[in-house]
Amino acid sequence: MLYPNGWFAVCLSSSLKPGRLRTVAFMGNELLVYRTRSGRVRVIEPHCPHLGAHFGYGGKVDGENLVCPFHGLVFGPNGVCIGAGRSRTPPRAKLDEWLVQERAGAVLVWRHNKGKAPDWEVPDSNMAGFSAAQEACFELKGYSYYGPENTADATHFMQVHHLTDVAMSHEIRQHQMEVNLTASWFGWQIKVRMINYGVGCAYAESELPAWGLFMKSYSFGTPIAPLKWTYTLLDSTHVRWLDALPRVLRWPPQALVGALMHWLTVKEIRKDFRIWNHRRHVNDPKLMQGEMHIAAFRRWMMQFYLRD
Structure with missing residues (x-):
């Protein structure tokens, strides 16, 4: 398959300090x-347009500018070369820059194989009252659409994650596919609303009403090489029954619950990793009865792999 179009995470915001x-x-x-x-x-092609030096090996950020390690060329905030080492006259050169945005704790770049400008974005979610985001990133084999496809796979929630009484519905809105799921987890009812923004980002709201737990999470799937991709997860938790406590007493137990829920989430997702790492793409999958949501996902996702 081709690399998909859309917004994709290249790193976590927390890993990118000034300079x-x-x-x-x-x-x-x-x-x-x-x-x-x-x-x-800023996200750019890594080689200097002068003589091809790699900025990542000896280059530096000087205030708002980027300095090349080879000849000291200085590139300003707009990517244009504005200076050179040894008081030389700078060449007429400009960096190759990618369109970038920060959303939900991640740095995203826009990729389109025809160079088309984005006509949609990944939205942020209001995290007021939620625990600080827990983060995890994994390198996997196969195709990055495996992650969002799982959101539409009701049977896998039963087989792999041992949920019962699973009911699912979906709605498609151009670049978005929303999936709503209700199920039982060890006898407790859970509700999950998942929205795929292209095939690079999935946002989920998960609720365990009996426990007063509400979790918001973002997951990003980014192809990095043929049959290699990264899966990045950020999640935050809110415990409704803690709202009655003063703020100073509320945050420590909420942080503890957030860490526990993150551990449980990663533990469950790792069960998918064992399968994803050894899957292969099937062009004409022989779907079973009741797998209409997977069929709908496959039709929807192809828009992001088209050449035109």
Whole structure:
């Protein structure tokens, strides 16, 4: 399959402090990610347009500018070369920059194989009252659509994650596919609302009403090389019965519950990893009765793999 179009996470915001340069793998190539002194994030092709030096090996962020390690060329906030070492006259050069946004604790870049501008974005969610986000990132084998496809796979929730009384519905809105699920977990009712924003991002709201637990999570699937991808997870938890406590007493137990729920979430997702790492893409899957949500997902996701 081709690499998909859309918004994709290249790193976590927490890993990119001002002045930090990061080289990241992305769809068979490399990108350079950095944050300027003012906090602006930029994503560029990693090689200097002068003589091809790699900014990630000796380059530096100087305030709002990026400095090449080879000849000291200085590139300003707009990517244009504005200076050179040894008081030389700078060449007419400009960095190749990617469109970038920060959402939900991640740095996202827009990718389209025809160079089309984005006509949608990944929204943030209001995390007021929720625990600090717990983060995890894993490198996996196979295709990055495996993650969002799981949101539409009712049977796997029963077989792999041992949920019972699973009921599912879905709704498609252009670049979004929303899946709503109700089920029982060890006899407790759970409700999950999942929204896929393209095939690079999935947002979920999970509720365990009897316990007063509410979790918001983002997961990002990013192809980094042929049959390799990263799965990044951020989740935060709110415990409704703690709302009656003063704020100073509320946060320690909420943080503890958030850490526990994150551990449980990762524990469950690792069960999927064992399968994803050894799957292969089937062009014409022989679906079973009741798997209409998977069929709908497959039809919907193809828009992100089209060449036009």
